[in-house]
Amino acid sequence: MLEPVRDKNEKSTLVDVIDRLLDKGLVINADITVSVAGVELLGVKVRAALASFATAAKYGLEFPSGTNVETAAWKEAQAGMETCPQCGKEVCKEELLNECCPWCGWISAKAEMKLAEKAMEEKPRIVAPIPQK
Amino acid sequence: MMTYFKNNTPDVNEKGLYVYCIMPKDVVTIHDQKGIDGEGSLFLVQYRELVAVVSEVKLKDFKLSMVAKEMVMEWAEEKVRIHEKIVERLMKENDLLPTSFGSIVSNKEALIDLMTDKYYEYISVLEKLKGKEEWTIKAYLSFEKFKQALEDNTPEIRKRKEILSALSKSDAFLMKRKIDNLVKEQMDIRLENVLLHIVEVLRKVSECEAFSNVEFPKHQKDNSIILKASYLVKKSIFQDFLQQINKLTDELESEGITFEVIGPWPPYSFVED
Numbered sequence: 001m002l003e004p005v006r007d008k009n010e011k012s013t014l015v016d017v018i019d020r021l022l023d024k025g026l027v028i029n030a031d032i033t034v035s036v037a038g039v040e041l042l043g044v045k046v047r048a049a050l051a052s053f054a055t056a057a058k059y060g061l062e063f064p065s066g067t068n069v070e071t072a073a074w075k076e077a078q079a080g081m082e083t084c085p086q087c088g089k090e091v092c093k094e095e096l097l098n099e100c101c102p103w104c105g106w107i108s109a110k111a112e113m114k115l116a117e118k119a120m121e122e123k124p125r126i127v128a129p130i131p132q133k
Numbered sequence: 134m135m136t137y138f139k140n141n142t143p144d145v146n147e148k149g150l151y152v153y154c155i156m157p158k159d160v161v162t163i164h165d166q167k168g169i170d171g172e173g174s175l176f177l178v179q180y181r182e183l184v185a186v187v188s189e190v191k192l193k194d195f196k197l198s199m200v201a202k203e204m205v206m207e208w209a210e211e212k213v214r215i216h217e218k219i220v221e222r223l224m225k226e227n228d229l230l231p232t233s234f235g236s237i238v239s240n241k242e243a244l245i246d247l248m249t250d251k252y253y254e255y256i257s258v259l260e261k262l263k264g265k266e267e268w269t270i271k272a273y274l275s276f277e278k279f280k281q282a283l284e285d286n287t288p289e290i291r292k293r294k295e296i297l298s299a300l301s302k303s304d305a306f307l308m309k310r311k312i313d314n315l316v317k318e319q320m321d322i323r324l325e326n327v328l329l330h331i332v333e334v335l336r337k338v339s340e341c342e343a344f345s346n347v348e349f350p351k352h353q354k355d356n357s358i359i360l361k362a363s364y365l366v367k368k369s370i371f372q373d374f375l376q377q378i379n380k381l382t383d384e385l386e387s388e389g390i391t392f393e394v395i396g397p398w399p400p401y402s403f404v405e406d
Contacts, residue, residue, distance in 0.1 A: 002379050004268070004394040014210065016269060016395060019345075021213045024401035025233035028152050028247065 149195075150178070150187040150244060152236040153219050154399070155255055156229040158184045164222065169215050170194060178241055180248040183255055186223060187244065195237055220399045228263050230255060231399035258404060265340055265365050266397035270378065272331060272360035274324070278389025283319055290315055327390060328360055331381055338374040341365035343402040359390075363402040371397075 082093040086106035098114070100107045107115070151169050158177075161184055166175050168188025177184040213234055220231045238244045248255070284290050293312050297305055336342060345361040366374045378392050385391075 002375065002382055002392060002394060004375065004396060014214070017217050018210065018213050020398065020401045021216055021234040023233075024404070025399075026155065026230045026236070026404045027233050028236035028238060 147192045148189050149192045149237045149239050150241065151190045151195075152232050152238060152244065153186045153188075153216060154223060154229040154231045155183055155185050155248070155259075156223070156227045157259055158182055160227050162223075162226045166219065166222075168219070169212055171215075175219065178244050178248075180245050181252065183248055183252065183259075185244055185248065186219070186229075190237065192237070195235060217399075224266075224397075224399045228259055229399060230258060230262070230404050231401050233401075262365070262400050262403060264369065265367050265400065266371070267400045267402055268364050268366055268371075268374070268394060268396035269398065270335065270360065270362050270364060271358055271393040271395070272328075273356045273391050273393070274359045275355050275389035275391070276357065277355065278387075279324075280316065280320060282388040283323055284316060287319055290319070323388075324359070327385060327388070331360060331385075332362075334377050334381060335362075335364060335374070338370060338377050339364040339366050341403050356391075363398070365400060365403045 082091065082096050083089070084091050084096060084101040084104060084106055086101060087104035089101070089103045091101055091103065095102060096106075097108050097110055099111055151173075153168075153175070158179055159182070161177065163175060163177060163186065167173065168175055168190065170188070170190050173189035175186055175188050178187055216234055220229070223229055224231075238247065284294070290312060293308060293315070297308050297312070300308055332342070341364070343363045345363070347358050347361050364374070375394065378394055382392050
């Protein structure tokens with residue numbers, strides 16, 4: 001008999017809690033928040049960035065050297081990460097392989113091929129007139 | 134790159150209101166409790182039939198640049214956990230709309246303006262959520278078990294495997310590749326059917342569903358997550374819901390598929406109209 005997990009302090013569900021609170025829930029109008037306060041608070045953009053901790057780097061949130069990256073949430077976030085072979089930064093695997101490194105612009109062979117294919121498609125085709133008899 | 138590090142330093146003590154949730158005013162029970170910073174107490178801001186549960190916080194604690202500099206994992210983990218705890222406690226006695234992490238308004242007036250704007254939207258979503266809870270279902274796949282079960286249950290594969298032993302080395306090589314491809318193909322089909330089946334079964338005992346993206350297992354990793362979904366379930370029929378999952382477990386366990394049920398959650402996934 002399956003029992004529902006209720007203790008959300010368990011390590012395995014903490015990631016779920018974080019995901020949920022950062023990614024979902026009622027968004028109290030960010031415009032009001034930001035404009036009135038005159039400072040940029042944790043708005044929608046950063047919430048999204050934090051939602052997968054590792055992508056925070058993409059939004060310019062650099063973690064200080066003392067950051068503890070051994071926590072469960074961080075490890076979980078690392079699962080989809082890959083080290084860029086050029087600059088050595090940890091970036092989203094999907095993005096690295098299919099697009100480019102958001103930091104240094106390194107392009108994988110796969111993405112390069114895709115780009116080349118796209119360029120080929122966009123190239124105007126040379127149409128030779130059919131000789132009339 | 135550092136667009137979020139702005140230098141407009143506010144008064145260090147400037148305060149704002151951290152909003153945890155919005156609820157109907159008549160069912161509210163609010164306990165004497167500290168807010169997310171451990172200092173400001175929870176209190177209510179009312180507009181017509183609704184109240185927002187808030188606490189005062191120092192803006193600098195949530196200011197982006199500050200957070201960025203001090204953004205350690207523990208900070209987020211701890212704050213998220215407190216936010217969740219507060220909402221979960223309120224959830225026991227109230228229907229509510231949980232807010233996303235870091236929902237801060239500058240003052241009471243701004244909050245009331247917002248509630249005025251969204252009043253009918255909030256009312257209608259609250260009505261929809263009445264007496265319901267959110268549950269997360271995760272399904273995991275044990276690749277080897279799944280493959281084995283499929284090979285055993287597909288006559289076509291079984292037959293080819295039997296032939297295999299009688300073949301010469303080179304023929305066997307080709308046959309083996311054929312079988313591998315067939316297995317792969319059949320696994321995809323079976324998995325898709327299983328997922329559709331799970332979704333169909335759970336749809337019947339829930340009010341609403343929301344799927345999260347999962348990275349589909351392309352490789353033979355054990356216990357890969359193959360489904361992550363949130364369901365809005367009537368409290369009164371939760372036992373049925375659980376029973377359906379148990380039934381699915383009985384059905385699919387031999388194929389290496391297992392389930393996990395997590396909840397109840399405040400209805401984070403269903404706050405939109």
